Amino acid sequence: MSDIAGESKARLGITGLDDILAGGLARGHLYLLEGSPGTGKTTIALQFLVEGAQQGEKGLYVTLSETEEELRLTARSHGWEINDQFAVFELTPPESLLDSEQQQSLLYSSDLELGEATKAMFEMVDDLRPDRVVIDSLSEIRLLAQSSLRYRRQILLLKHYFARNGATVLMLDDLTSDANDKTVHSVAHGVIRLEELAPVFGAERRRLRVLKYRAQAYRGGYHDFAIKRGGIDVFPRLVSSEHRTRFSREPLSSNIPELDALLGGGIDRGSSALLLGPAGAGKTILTLHFARAAIERGEKAAIFVFDEELGLLFARAKGLGIDLEKMRDEGNLLIEQVDAAELSPGEFAHMVRDRVDRAQVKTVAIDSLNGYQASMPEEQSLLLHIHELLQYLNRQGATTFVTVAQHGLVGEVQSPVDITYLADSVLLLRFFEAEGRVRRAMSVIKKRSGFHENTIREYQISSHGLSIGQPLTNFQGILRGMPVYSGSGRNLLSDYADRPIAGDQAT
Numbered sequence: 001m002s003d004i005a006g007e008s009k010a011r012l013g014i015t016g017l018d019d020i021l022a023g024g025l026a027r028g029h030l031y032l033l034e035g036s037p038g039t040g041k042t043t044i045a046l047q048f049l050v051e052g053a054q055q056g057e058k059g060l061y062v063t064l065s066e067t068e069e070e071l072r073l074t075a076r077s078h079g080w081e082i083n084d085q086f087a088v089f090e091l092t093p094p095e096s097l098l099d100s101e102q103q104q105s106l107l108y109s110s111d112l113e114l115g116e117a118t119k120a121m122f123e124m125v126d127d128l129r130p131d132r133v134v135i136d137s138l139s140e141i142r143l144l145a146q147s148s149l150r151y152r153r154q155i156l157l158l159k160h161y162f163a164r165n166g167a168t169v170l171m172l173d174d175l176t177s178d179a180n181d182k183t184v185h186s187v188a189h190g191v192i193r194l195e196e197l198a199p200v201f202g203a204e205r206r207r208l209r210v211l212k213y214r215a216q217a218y219r220g221g222y223h224d225f226a227i228k229r230g231g232i233d234v235f236p237r238l239v240s241s242e243h244r245t246r247f248s249r250e251p252l253s254s255n256i257p258e259l260d261a262l263l264g265g266g267i268d269r270g271s272s273a274l275l276l277g278p279a280g281a282g283k284t285i286l287t288l289h290f291a292r293a294a295i296e297r298g299e300k301a302a303i304f305v306f307d308e309e310l311g312l313l314f315a316r317a318k319g320l321g322i323d324l325e326k327m328r329d330e331g332n333l334l335i336e337q338v339d340a341a342e343l344s345p346g347e348f349a350h351m352v353r354d355r356v357d358r359a360q361v362k363t364v365a366i367d368s369l370n371g372y373q374a375s376m377p378e379e380q381s382l383l384l385h386i387h388e389l390l391q392y393l394n395r396q397g398a399t400t401f402v403t404v405a406q407h408g409l410v411g412e413v414q415s416p417v418d419i420t421y422l423a424d425s426v427l428l429l430r431f432f433e434a435e436g437r438v439r440r441a442m443s444v445i446k447k448r449s450g451f452h453e454n455t456i457r458e459y460q461i462s463s464h465g466l467s468i469g470q471p472l473t474n475f476q477g478i479l480r481g482m483p484v485y486s487g488s489g490r491n492l493l494s495d496y497a498d499r500p501i502a503g504d505q506a507t
Helices: 014-018 039-056 069-075 107-130 138-145 148-166 183-187 257-264 281-294 310-319 324-329 345-359 370-373 381-393
Strands: 030-035 059-063 086-088 131-135 168-173 192-199 204-211 224-227 231-235 272-278 303-305 332-339 365-368 399-407 425-432 436-446 456-462 464-472
Touching: 014 231, 030 183, 039 059, 039 069, 039 168, 039 231, 059 069, 059 107, 059 231, 069 086, 069 224, 069 425, 086 107, 107 138, 107 148, 107 310, 138 148, 148 168, 148 183, 204 324, 224 345, 224 365, 224 464, 231 345, 231 456, 257 436, 272 281, 272 381, 281 310, 281 324, 281 399, 281 425, 281 464, 303 345, 303 464, 310 324, 324 332, 332 345, 345 365, 345 381, 370 381, 370 399, 381 399
Parallel strands: 030 168, 030 192, 059 086, 059 131, 131 168, 272 399, 272 425, 303 332, 303 365, 365 399
Antiparallel strands: 192 204, 204 224, 224 231, 425 436, 436 456, 456 464
């Protein structure tokens, strides 16, 4: 074996999984990796051995279920050539057991086969002296053992044998012979379970959980992962309390004086703002104004778009005087098209965190939460995921804008999900009818960090951009969509008819 006594952990070569396991697998122990066929066990095992080879360690893949050629084919699909990186030992039944005329009649062939397989494996290990060993799979050993007692003794034999040799062993179990058999759980030093979920629509979702890791703290709970060319990508569950950054909490201007006045000076750095309103009210346009203001301050912004094709968004924004393509090409704006049907919540949180950490993004827009909700396998987890994400962004000093499209246009309007208690500020956008026209109004209904106006202001979206008027003091019932004029003077935007209305450009 190579001289690795000074290293306490054997990394798997999967950054997210190594992070969950606090650095990797403690050396010299036996671990169980279990999951149904297709969940990614073989890929993780191959990465485990490839990582060892890159560290100068000897590896051995003992296969009882797949052929050596099938393993090499799997490796090539990820761009790996494993010819010289580790040894593959294809453990096949002895020829005498394959020939019906030579099979023993006085002894069960399974007894002979298990003994022959174990002997051949030990001889290979004694000859190679590997640092890392993969045994694929335990289902074959369980079937050969025939009884739970003999199976447990066989696993204990493997554990003590490899412990004497100092190898780190990863055993795979496809759960096809007995999914309820917990024999190896009590024997193994650690247990990792892989799961695959099939939503009603969209790609399959995969997740893993560490069930056991003796004498070692690890990141608990479920963690999303994906199988891609190049191996497994694991996205550790985001825990916002682990990430804190010092920053100055100050109000940030939108560069629109009337909007800043409505917000009591602006949106505070390191806080979250929720933009609520029906489709077409202008939620996206508002987030673009805040993103442009951040870039004009010399900061970077990121926009994650769930609901709209980027080409259309670029064209709409340019018609309002906001050149998103130019900001992106200059490296100040990171804009991502998010496909909710193909992305898990954990992968999305990882994407946001990566942009914030690497590019030092200080303004983040998620458009919209409706699309984010569509990416969730179960709705109950939505609030927990968004809570951790918003808290993480707040603690990084990033200002976050989240849009939610409400159902309905005028009058009765309802939200698909209520996260107003999670956001630090809430802007409410509404349509209302006055003087024979459909108009728009906004108000701030919540701001945790300080004063804000309790007024309602009309706003317009036109080819000149966003225009906000004075408080509408002469109307009652604007937020219900059916206002009643109660004043002696007219305080609607006076130049409304002189400007071309953007219409469908506001969303």
